[in-house]
Amino acid sequence: MLVVDILTGGVRGGTAIMFAALGETLAERAGVVNLGTEGCMLVGALGGYAVAAETGNPWLGLLAGALAGAALGLVHAVAVVWRRADQFATGLTLMFLGLGLTSLFGAAYVGKAAPGFDPVPLPLLGDIPIAGEILFRHDPVTYLTFVVAPLLWFTLNRTKAGLLVRAAGERADVLHVHGHSADLVRTAAVTAGAALAGLGGAQLSTAYAHAWFEGMTAGRGFIAVALVIFAAWRPLWVMAGSYLFGAALAVAPALQARGHALNQFALDALPFVITLVFLAVLGRRTLRAAPEELRRVFAR
Amino acid sequence: MRKIIAGAALAALATACSANTGGTAASSSGGTSVPGKGSAAVGFIFVGPKDDYGYNQAAYQGSQAVAKAFPQLKVLTAENVPEDDNAARVMNSMIAKGAKIVFATSYGHLDAALKVAAEHPDVVVVQQGNLITGTTPRNAGTFFGTVYEPVYLAGIAAGKATKTGKLGYVYAFPISQTIDNIDAFELGAQSVNPSVRTFAVSTSSWCDPAKQAEAAANLLEQGVDVITQHQDCTATVVKATEAAGKMTVGYHADASSIAPKGWLTGSEWNWGPLYSDIVRTALDGGFTGSKYNGNFRVGYKTGDNPFVQSAYGPAVGAETRSLIEAAKEKLKTGSPFAGPVRDQEGKVRVPDGTIPDYETIEKIDYFVQGVVGSLPKS
Incomplete structure (x- = not known):
């Protein structure tokens, strides 16, 4: 059934975006925007693929992808948190840095074979009609998001660490009064968030596409940043939003594979049109949900 | 003074350059x-x-x-x-x-x-x-x-191998080369399996592995059991097809090493x-x-084709091989587009008994009957 297939495609293709958007949620809840998310995904995609190819172990690849993303995220954190550099300019530079580094070092891995993650239908759950097909017949890394998204929600809202992150994002001076360093909390949040973006990139290369190619994230990192805004910085909304975008990306191939005549170029633009429409419709209203410290960054 | 230095530098540069291209300067005067x-x-x-x-x-x-x-x-x-x-x-x-x-x-x-x-x-x-x-x-x-000639031969292998009667084609852009390939693939398959259909999906990119993954997944989901492609990077589609236990027809390169079970044949260059x-x-x-x-x-008609057919995989039996050999012989005087060729609406585009020349074939801007999918209108 077409709708089921598009939704299945949404989960399949939305997972990489979700990792990145969850990571960006974490960073922004601490008061830092990372426009370099796209770059973090790219180094994660290459790092993951390269290490999987060299070691023969895709799980090590995932780990490497997360570490590569974290390393690039740490650069962002040092620049904007410790050196007080402009968040947007630094983020964009980071994106180009990621693109350049991965084009340079990735050439050797274009077309190279590497082990990856194949779909593993979950027992029982995978047999549920419709829902099982949509959610439970994917690769193991996709299942990981089923845990990571709620875990991030729990951490942010129910743990001390989450409280520190939220405090860094809402009222940094309060943190200071209580003897904590907002800079340290933000550095940790940005780095961990970038690690998630790297994980998303690694999912893209080792589980979704089973290949590395320069620029293969194709804007997913930017979609993730936009998504965080209209998911109002809430992990579970981010989860739903990622599937929406995944589905938007899946519409074109799903319709074409079934012989429906629609303009493919218009369909290819769909995810970006959706982003623009959401942002335009929500407008400044989105800012109301923004962490206080972040609003200062946005509404200068 | 500065000018002189700059001039000297330029002269030195010019000498260096001409030294670099020494042979040309001599021969171009010839x-x-x-x-x-x-x-x-x-x-x-x-x-x-x-x-x-x-x-x-x-x-x-x-x-x-x-x-x-x-x-x-x-x-x-x-x-x-x-x-x-x-x-x-x-x-x-x-x-x-x-x-x-x-x-x-x-x-x-x-x-x-x-x-x-x-x-x-x-x-x-x-x-x-x-x-x-x-x-x-x-x-x-x-x-x-004439790459569409070995593609036509590979279509025969696909037409014989499919159990569902559905073939898949992942392509980049609807340029004439690609349209010829898709049509020839379907025509080759039809020549041995009249009811077979080819589902064409475009990725709008010569290499976007994520889009390829989604295209392959959708083709597989709806029952396609042989997939081929016209993409610059080919591993994603081949791996997805092999992982699903379905069959692959290659393009550009011999990818049988990543599809040991499902590899049929393909087209490569020399x-x-x-x-x-x-x-x-x-x-x-x-x-x-x-x-x-x-x-x-x-092409096969005029000389040595720079496109060669890839080696067969284990799924291609003796009967299919001899069908392909016979078709290859026929291509030396004929064409995959020997009439009658009908477009998707059933209109005859190449009349019965006509063998179009290479230039006519390269100007084909329609999918033949049996191809499912539509070309974007420009």
Whole structure:
């Protein structure tokens, strides 16, 4: 059934975006925007693929992808948190840095074979009609998001660490009064968030596409940043939003594979049109949900 | 004083450059009006990386075959050359280094190639895969092999192998080369399995692995059991098909190592001999007026096709092999598009008994009956 297939495609293709958007949620809840998310995904995609190819172990690849993303995220954190550099300019530079580094070092891995993650239908759950097909017949890394998204929600809202992150994002001076360093909390949040973006990139290369190619994230990192805004910085909304975008990306191939005549170029633009429409419709209203410290960054 | 230093530096630079291109300076005085004659170097530009296991790798290997065949020539190569004015810039820099023969190997390099040819009447510029319309400059040409012929043969293997009667084709853009391939694949499959259909999905990119993954997944979900493609990078689709336990027809490269169970056959290149012959013709000063000074096409009918059929996989039985051999014999006098050929609406486009020439085939802008999918209207 077409709708089921598009939704299945949404989960399949939305997972990489979700990792990145969850990571960006974490960073922004601490008061830092990372426009370099796209770059973090790219180094994660290459790092993951390269290490999987060299070691023969895709799980090590995932780990490497997360570490590569974290390393690039740490650069962002040092620049904007410790050196007080402009968040947007630094983020964009980071994106180009990621693109350049991965084009340079990735050439050797274009077309190279590497082990990856194949779909593993979950027992029982995978047999549920419709829902099982949509959610439970994917690769193991996709299942990981089923845990990571709620875990991030729990951490942010129910743990001390989450409280520190939220405090860094809402009222940094309060943190200071209580003897904590907002800079340290933000550095940790940005780095961990970038690690998630790297994980998303690694999912893209080792589980979704089973290949590395320069620029293969194709804007997913930017979609993730936009998504965080209209998911109002809430992990579970981010989860739903990622599937929406995944589905938007899946519409074109799903319709074409079934012989429906629609303009493919218009369909290819769909995810970006959706982003623009959401942002335009929500407008400044989105800012109301923004962490206080972040609003200062946005509404200068 | 500063001016003098600058002048000296320029002079030194000029000397260095001419030393670099020593051979050319001498030979160009021999006969500037004969394009390509006595060139000291040959330039090749590629739209992608030279190791993409696909289109660009095949072209790169062709350039290395030229290097081997002409040890006296310097072979200049440039990867990742975009299909815009940058291509002209790169070609010009190769010409500055002494190349009087330049190969622009991507379909979209044609405009830049013609521009360079107009600026440098003493340089032979040949373009791979596109078609010059209107008058051909005396120092330019296009060349290609009839890749749709081995694709047609691979279609026979697919038509015999499919159990569901549904084949899948993942392609980049609806350019004539690709349309020919998709049509020929379906026609080949139909020749042994009349009710078979080919579902065509475009990714709008020569290499976007994520889009390829989604395209392959959707084809597989709706029952397609043989997938082929026209993409520059091919691993994603092949791996997805193999992981689903379905069958693969390759393109560009032999991917049987990543599809050991499902590999049927495919089409690959062997550009070396053709490239070398073009270089030889140009070096001898005989380019203008030769068969390469136009839209040169070669296939089973006219000679050695630079496209060769890949080795068979285990799933292709003796009966299929002999069907393909017989079809290959027929192609020496016929064509995959021998009439009657009907389009998707059932209208006869090639009348019964007609064998269209290469140029007519390259202008086909419709899917044949049996292809499911639509071409974007422009």
